[in-house]
Amino acid sequence: MLAKTFGSAVHGVSARTISVEVNVDQGLRFFMSGLPDNAVKESQHRVEAALKSSKYYMPRKKTVVNLAPADIRKEGSSYDLPIALCVLQASGQILTESLPDYLIMGELALDGKLRPIKGVLPIAIQAQKEGFKGFILPADNAREAAVVKDLVVLPVKTLKEAVDFLLGKTFIEPTVVDAKEVFATKLNHYDIDFKDVQGQENIKRALEIAAAGGHNVIMIGPPGAGKTMLAKRLPTILPPLTLDEALETTKIHSVAGKLTGNMALLTTRPYRSPHHTVSDVALVGGGGNPQPGEISLAHNGVLFLDELPEFKRAVLEVMRQPMEERRVTISRAKVSIDYPSNFMLVASMNPCPCGFYNHPEKECVCGPGVVQRYLSRVSGPLLDRIDLHVEVVPVSFDEMTAARSVESSDQIRERVVRAREIQSKRFAEQKNIYCNAMMPSNMVKEICAINDAGRSLLKTAMERLGLSARAYDRILKVSRTIADLAGTQEIMTEHLAEAIQYRSLDREGWAG
Numbered sequence: 001m002l003a004k005t006f007g008s009a010v011h012g013v014s015a016r017t018i019s020v021e022v023n024v025d026q027g028l029r030f031f032m033s034g035l036p037d038n039a040v041k042e043s044q045h046r047v048e049a050a051l052k053s054s055k056y057y058m059p060r061k062k063t064v065v066n067l068a069p070a071d072i073r074k075e076g077s078s079y080d081l082p083i084a085l086c087v088l089q090a091s092g093q094i095l096t097e098s099l100p101d102y103l104i105m106g107e108l109a110l111d112g113k114l115r116p117i118k119g120v121l122p123i124a125i126q127a128q129k130e131g132f133k134g135f136i137l138p139a140d141n142a143r144e145a146a147v148v149k150d151l152v153v154l155p156v157k158t159l160k161e162a163v164d165f166l167l168g169k170t171f172i173e174p175t176v177v178d179a180k181e182v183f184a185t186k187l188n189h190y191d192i193d194f195k196d197v198q199g200q201e202n203i204k205r206a207l208e209i210a211a212a213g214g215h216n217v218i219m220i221g222p223p224g225a226g227k228t229m230l231a232k233r234l235p236t237i238l239p240p241l242t243l244d245e246a247l248e249t250t251k252i253h254s255v256a257g258k259l260t261g262n263m264a265l266l267t268t269r270p271y272r273s274p275h276h277t278v279s280d281v282a283l284v285g286g287g288g289n290p291q292p293g294e295i296s297l298a299h300n301g302v303l304f305l306d307e308l309p310e311f312k313r314a315v316l317e318v319m320r321q322p323m324e325e326r327r328v329t330i331s332r333a334k335v336s337i338d339y340p341s342n343f344m345l346v347a348s349m350n351p352c353p354c355g356f357y358n359h360p361e362k363e364c365v366c367g368p369g370v371v372q373r374y375l376s377r378v379s380g381p382l383l384d385r386i387d388l389h390v391e392v393v394p395v396s397f398d399e400m401t402a403a404r405s406v407e408s409s410d411q412i413r414e415r416v417v418r419a420r421e422i423q424s425k426r427f428a429e430q431k432n433i434y435c436n437a438m439m440p441s442n443m444v445k446e447i448c449a450i451n452d453a454g455r456s457l458l459k460t461a462m463e464r465l466g467l468s469a470r471a472y473d474r475i476l477k478v479s480r481t482i483a484d485l486a487g488t489q490e491i492m493t494e495h496l497a498e499a500i501q502y503r504s505l506d507r508e509g510w511a512g
Contacts (some may be wrong), residue, residue: 003021004020005099007079008103010119011072013121013252013292013339018067020066020067023064023090028346034072036079037074039508041072043261044118047080047084049111056437060211065086066374077117078106078117078118084108085300094163094167114158117141118255120146123145124144127151134152135170137156146176148179153511154172156172190235193408194408196233200230203219203230203392203409207237210234214436216437217346220348227346228349231273234344236409237416239413239420241269269302273303274303276310278294283327284296285330296340296341299343302344303343303346304348305345310376320381322341326438328342349378351368352366360393388478416486423435436477436481448480467503477478479495
């Protein structure tokens with residue numbers, strides 16, 4: 001007897017519907033076809049134990065499971081539930097005509113309970129597009145799937161519960177989530193705030209400029225100066241996620257299995273901080289079973305690289321192309337997958353191995369040339385993609401203990417949002433350009449025009465401070481953002497002067 005239902009395979013951040021077919025006939029043994037990986041092949045044992053725990057049995061006949069299309073690789077344990085239900089139907093233990101009406105996914109435990117799976121959001125989106133009557137899945141994943149509008153989401157906790165529903169013996173209350181309401185109630189809900197940071201006003205100003213223009217930033221300073229603390233608070237001043245951005249970001253985290261059971265939608269911008277021992281595959285994505293890397297998990301948010309020179313040079317170099325293209329392509333012999341990676345890079349580093357070069361109180365003990373060799377671990381092409389270089393100095397005791405009011409993240413974010421609105425209007429007719437940092441070189445001359453006084457200042461700065469030629473465009477883009485924060489149409493000399501000071505690593509002799 002033949003039984004059929006539908007599952008789904010996730011590739012990148014999209015899904016493709018898979019037909020799950022089971023035939024039980026005369027003969028012996030269990031066969032599985034359709035390019036399954038080891039996790040799918042092992043479903044035979046999980047299904048058999050779950051059926052027995054649910055008072056059913058595995059047929060002792062020739063059982064053929066086919067996952068079509070057969071030329072697409074099937075991965076993971078989420079095909080357990082559809083296979084088990086088709087086995088019951090094909091062996092005559094249950095009789096129902098509704099199996100093909102639903103898309104069914106779920107991993108079975110040996111006692112018949114259902115465990116959560118990865119990639120539910122893209123699967124739910126595909127199920128809604130193809131007009132399935134409903135989506136039967138583990139209860140722990142129900143809220144994530146219910147974000148998709150006009151899709152009947154049916155959460156089940158056990159194999160027995162799914163069988164009883166298909167036989168009409170029980171009713172399952174569909175899970176309903178109002179995505180807009182969830183999005184509105186939890187938007188910008190952060191546990192940290194800039195008002196907790198005493199002092200460091202110049203660094204806060206630099207991060208405000210970075211947030212307003214979408215600029216990458218690197219902070220250079222001694223240990224304990226507050227670099228990590230400030231970087232963690234950067235997402236709190238970024239413009240709020242739009243609903244489309246939230247859905248796109250949630251899809252990536254869903255595919256990577258980073259969502260918890262009660263999480264329906266990401267409502268805050270992601271913040272990722274990989275350790276400096278991270279591999280290039282873990283950073284950009286890939287592997288035998290391609291998965292999104294840290295740069296994709298930071299999509300629409302912040303990627304923080306602490307102690308930048310400690311990262312392997314090869315690991316940092318693979319970021320260069322994704323930073324320019326805002327996406328990463330994972331290519332294999334039979335498949336090519338695109339992951340979005342539009343993130344703000346925030347990096348921090350000590351000025352030297354001992355950490356006290358240019359320290360106002362402590363003396364650097366590094367030998368001649370050591371500082372330069374340490375800084376040279378970060379390549380010029382990577383620094384070329386970082387707009388703001390900020391020197392962080394330790395906060396004095398008086399600043400830490402001063403009883404004065406400090407601006408909150410909400411106050412800073414209001415100015416950032418106003419600047420982003422100016423940029424949205426400016427780039428309304430441009431495709432895939434949303435902020436000043438994304439401007440190509442051919443637009444810089446037009447949008448970042450400066451007067452004679454500004455040109456004279458910039459020329460003097462480049463000659464006297466030894467600024468590199470690559471700093472030219474970056475200074476103009478940052479000064480455009482500073483002007484947007486000030487609400488002025490023209491770039492003034494004071495805006496240029498402030499932008500010039502954010503090029504510390506371009507100065508000749510900075511590293512002695």
